[in-house]
Amino acid sequence: MTAFILVAGAHTGGWVWRDVAAGLTDAGAQAYAVTLTGMDGEDSGNGGGRPAELETHIDELVRLIDQVGERDVVLVGHCYGIHPVRGAADRRPERIARIVHVEVGIPQDGDPALKLVPDQTVRERVLRLSTGGGGGTLPAPAVEDWQRWGSVTGLSAEALARLTERAVAQPLGTFTKPLRLSGAAAELPTTGVLCTANGSSIAVVEALVGMGDPAFQALADPRVTFFDLDTGRWPMLSAPRDLVDVLLRAAAGEGHRVAAAVRERPAHLRPFLIDVKERPRERTGRVDLHLPDAAGPRPAVVFVHGGPVPAGARPTPRDWPAFVGYAQYVAGLGAVGVTVDHRLHELTAYGRAADDIAEAIDLVRADPRVDGDRVALWFISAGGLLSADWLAAPPSWLRCVAASYPILAPLPGWGLADSRFRPAAVVRGAGRLPIVLTRVGLERPEIAVTVEEFVSAAADCGAAVEVIDVPLGHHGFETVDPTDASRAAVERAVRSVLGHLGAETD
Template identity: 85%
Template sequence: MTAFILVAGAHTGGWVWREVAAGLRDAGARAYEVTLSGMDGGGGGAAGPGVDLETHIEELVRLIDRVEGQDVVLVGHCYGIHPVRGAADRRSERISRIVNVDVGIPEDGDPALKLVPDRTDRERVLSLAREDSAGTLPAPAVEEWQRWGSVAGLPAEALARLTEQAAPQPLPTLTQPLRQSGAVAELPTAGVLCTANGSSIAVVEAMVGLGDPAFQALADQGVTFFELGTGHWPMLSAPRELVDVLLRAAAGEGHQVSATGRERPAHLRPFLMDVKERPRERTGRVDLHLPDADGPRPAVVFVHGGPVPAGARPTPRDWPAFVGYAQYAASLGAVGVTVDHRLHELTAYGRAADDIAEAIELVRADPRVDGDRVALWFVSAGGLLAADWLAAPPSWLRCVAASYPILAPLPGWGLADSRFRPAAAVRGAGRLPIVLTRVGLERPEIAVTVEEFVSAAADCGAALEVIDVPLGHHGFETIDPTDESRDAVRRAMRSVLGHLGAGTD
């Protein structure tokens, strides 16, 4: 009989698993809803002295030792994955599988604080820890849970219960590094990805396809994935569906991601159009694709998305889609510009914005570029970087374009209060032309941000042109080589160049 040990995330205890545990027992399994020290709930009661991550790991180890049989599945949600991984590392011979519920796989030496999505919240934790290293982090107010993950699907009464039962989190549980011997790495693992919180199998496949060694373990034979169309607390918003997923995970089911090399990753497939090759020059992180033209020409700067791991090769400016777009712009009389910016993790949007601003200055200073006629074209998660330029467009910026962009931070990204919110910034765009290429088969959590942007643009009278690709996917230029897709690329490019006053014949 399978025994599920269910470990909750920050500020919560075993009570959050009540419905899931009941469903597992009804299916013939055993279930243990764990409340770790200091997490008794009820909205009060500080943790006792000395409660840290090691305390929680040892409590799980003792529970594992009491559970009869060998078929033990450890389930960790959010913070809970840290004590789960620590305990599994010490009792690997007893564990048949680990299930990560809407959380990544921490590495040796990672503190749970690394999981906190918002930089301001992380700094707050560190500040509190400096004042009192053994203190606690107050439980979130009802309106603050969204900062820790999407509350999509949570009924109002469940959100109220989450707030009422939440406990202050002992700071040492968040700041103490997780130590692993390596034994846990050999255990089969399943990931439950909550799509309303911004994670999905498609995102995992994209990260593996980027070729960075840090992500190749996600394509191992013993790693599988499931999706749930809900927010960060599926045990409260979709308990029945989570029960089904846990039972299937314990049986070894789930989607396995293809390892790099079995199939060419989507971002490295050919551009959907044959474009005449133009000269290409590289300076630092910037490539210029040059037209056949005398005198300064307008420029289109293409801004990739991410995060793209620092070790990914090739880098985005050498990906077929960006080379194709830049060469296409050059073939029509403009300077096509590709840039490698340093959006290597979600916390690096500020650094990436600085890289783009620096690249633009370099481009505008080039004598072959008309520095007063520049367009910026943002792609995918690079769309958030459009916010600064929409909020206060400089005179030389003649057009902003975006292809299947993310136009508001996704839940769980920790950017809710940041400046990177194009859907809000568009109110400052005035009459700046905006060309948006929208795909009909977009991931729902991204499509919501696009519709929010379109609505905001309409409300403020922005000069928005929408080009639809009804049967297009995210990244359609290399995965949907159809006449419809090619027509959309032509229309978008000619619109952008028209706003630049560039010849497009």
């Protein structure tokens, strides 16, 4: 018989696993839904007068593992719960058949749980409350604040109310104390349960592995499997039956393995769908200029990649076929194509990436071969959030903003709820600035929602948006879907942007 030890996330206890535990028991497994010390709403200490910390919870799980009589133990961690799970597994690896991460990353040795908290406001509050090194707690979220922790998609009004009513304050030491690992847990079979409505998916994992950063190669280990669930961050409440099925299959060694997929050429490194003539290319710092044959100052199109792109990814985005292809294509039509490596290496770095783009634009506009009063900005994928600053208050030299399969509002699990990077909220400031939006019909639902939000907001304020649809196109269609329809969409978008720059009439 398999024993599942279910460890809840921040502000919650074993009660969140009620339906999952019942389903596992009905399937013939043993389920232990754990409420850790300080998470019952009655006692924030460990019985000895000291506030509960991460080590308190690790010790509790170790004792439970030692008491479990079943041969195979599967440790399941959600949100904060993965930290004590991995800590306990590291100390009792011989007892653990598998670790399951439910919508949460893999913490490393020395990482505090705070590192995986998605929302910057929550992180800052924890650090502020922790000043002085004392104990204390982080108050439980109000009903409207759960979105800071992730998507509430799939939660009924009743479930969300119950989550709020039963939530308790979280001991600060559980967030701030580092996780200490020997490396034993890293050798155990692992499964990731990815909730697509929260912005994670198998496709995202494969893209990260395909970037080539050594930090993500462990995800391609054949001992690592993945499942997608079409729900938000709390599947134990929103999709308990589906989660039971996934946990049983994970314990049996099933699940998607990314190793086979990454043996092929990653999607972002496949050829650009249009064969373009090679043009001269010059590199200055993080900026590449793709130069046309035409003499005199020429208009420029600056292409802004998405991400996050790991710092160790090679090649970097300005050398990816799609960006080189776009820049060379516009250079062949008489404009300067510009590609930039900005530093969006993690979701918390949008501000730094915005600074990099502003610096690159200044460099481009100062180049004597560029007409600094005729510039277009073209945002790709998650780079779409970086369009917000330019839409909110367009400078006179900005003649057009383009976006291809963009993300135009922060996804729920990204922790950017209060950020300035919300194009749909600021598009009213764009006035009559031309906006060329390429939309793909086979977009991931959580991204498509942000595009529709933007299109609706733009229509309400009368923004000048041209929508180019690629009905059978996927995210990244320029290297994934080399069809006639895809080529026609790229050609139309490029011609439209250059038309707004006056490049084709010079």
